[in-house]
Amino acid sequence: MNLKLKTTALNIAIALLFGNFLHAQTRTEKDLLGEKQIPIDAYYGVQTARALENFQVSGVTTxxxxxxxxxYAMVKLAAARANxxxxxxxxEKLAAIEKACQAVIDGKYHEHFLVDLYQGGAGTSANMNANxxxxxxxLEMSGHKKGEYHVIEPHDDLNMGQSTNDVYPTTIHVALLLHNDKVVKEAKALSASFHKKGEEFSKLLKMGRTEGQDAVPMTLGQEFHAFGYQLDAAIEGxxxxxxYLxxxxxxxTAIxxxxxxxxxxxxxxxxxxAKITGKPMMLSKDLVAATSSMQGFVMYSSALKNLAVTLSKISSDLIFLATGPRTGIFEINLPALQPGSSIMPGKVNPVMPELMNEICYKAIGNDATVTIASQDGLLQLNAYEPVVAVAIMESQGLFFKSxxxxxxxCIDGITANEQVLKHYxxxxxxxxxxxxxxxxxDKTTELAKEALEKDKGILELIREKKLLTEQQIKELMDPVKMTAPTGPTGPAKAKPY
Known part of the structure; x- marks a missing residue:
């Protein structure tokens, strides 16, 4: 091996050894349970380290x-400024804490928030992880070393005038509000797609159904606008x-x-x-009630459940309308995304509405979790806030993604089977x-009975019996007259959300 190669290999070996040495180095931190060795490059401290040992549950961390x-950074920033x-x-301490909080708000250092979302202690571990x-x-931004808590201390400074019992629920409120903005944005986009299809299908007559049976005529556009308006109401909720958040x-503080x-x-x-979040945050009228009650979470979770119920109903309707292609309703086509069976050739399943149903079922179950956890809080504090936070944030995340x-x-690619609609x-x-x-x-009742007995269509019988002229039939089948008899625009409609 020549000298150049030997030198390169030696440098690599030194770098690896030095890196391993740094990684193996620790600093000593202590709490009421005693001392603990913390990796020297870790931004977390002793209480986070204990939580990492105690709560290895879901693998889903802050x-x-x-x-x-x-x-968390927003709440801690507000607290530091208030103090x-x-x-x-x-x-001087405020300036240092402001820089740290702003860095986290800007998306930095998130990898150091490591506590499992499932934890005992009503969120104490998550709060101390943040502190x-x-x-x-x-400390580091101020030119000091990690762990030099005589300069800036996690309890005395980052938790000044605070308790997990006010920090944790307030942080969850803020997180849910930030998440809700994103959920609402996606829900509005989905509603707009339904309304767009409503306009596209506005001239296509079809039979409406009640209790699964033929009812009265409507347009396919009215059906899709109705999906949109149902979703608009859920968005408003x-x-x-x-x-409530x-x-x-x-x-x-404590209670x-x-x-x-x-x-x-x-x-x-x-x-x-309020200034930091851009939301009209306000102090609760009674802090004892606010600390012991979970009403805000229950009310917001209920709105998410309503979104789930609405989307599930719409998804099931789409699955039903697309059944077939030869032995079902088959009034619409859903986009074909993948083969539907490992044994049945040519089968294509309604995978996206099915996925949405699964998400909705999970969100409804999460709401049940919120309900049970909220009612079981004991006296001045509900220790089960972590599972409430997990449940609601999971539902928000699932809706945001799905x-x-x-x-x-799915929705943007739906097409109508016009000949099927006309046949029905x-x-x-x-x-x-x-x-x-x-x-x-009386006459129309006789026609309906005869049509069913002889397996004939109503228009077929009308032509046979010459009850109406072709012009009258044409006018009868006009979509506007058939579906909006109160006028050319029909009943007053709400504006899409």
């Missing part, structure tokens, strides 16, 4: 939801439910009495949090309702 991590306002924190990481970021309990918090801190913290897929890979219209006894004003109830 960093899995970036807005959740940002919410400075009331004269408790120095401006330790933000303290060490602030999500938006209105935000009001605006109320927060920062300053409540709502405000012990360890300075006078005026709670009000100033709420004002800062709705654009549903829109792009001409054969259905349902159009006799439209003949009542012309032929009378």
């Amino acid at each position: 960093k899995f939801y970036p807005d959740y991590v940002r919410a 400075t306002d009331v004269g408790r924190m120095s401006k 330790e990481v933000l303290a060490n970021i602030a 999500l938006v209105k439910s935000e009001a 605006y109320e927060e309990n920062m300053g409540a 709502g009495t405000g012990i360890t918090a300075s006078p005026g801190y709670a009000e100033k913290c709420a004002a800062h949090l 709705m654009p897929l549903f829109r792009k890979q 219209m001409e054969r259905s006894v349902g159009i006799v309702t439209a003949l009542n004003p012309i032929l009378g109830y």
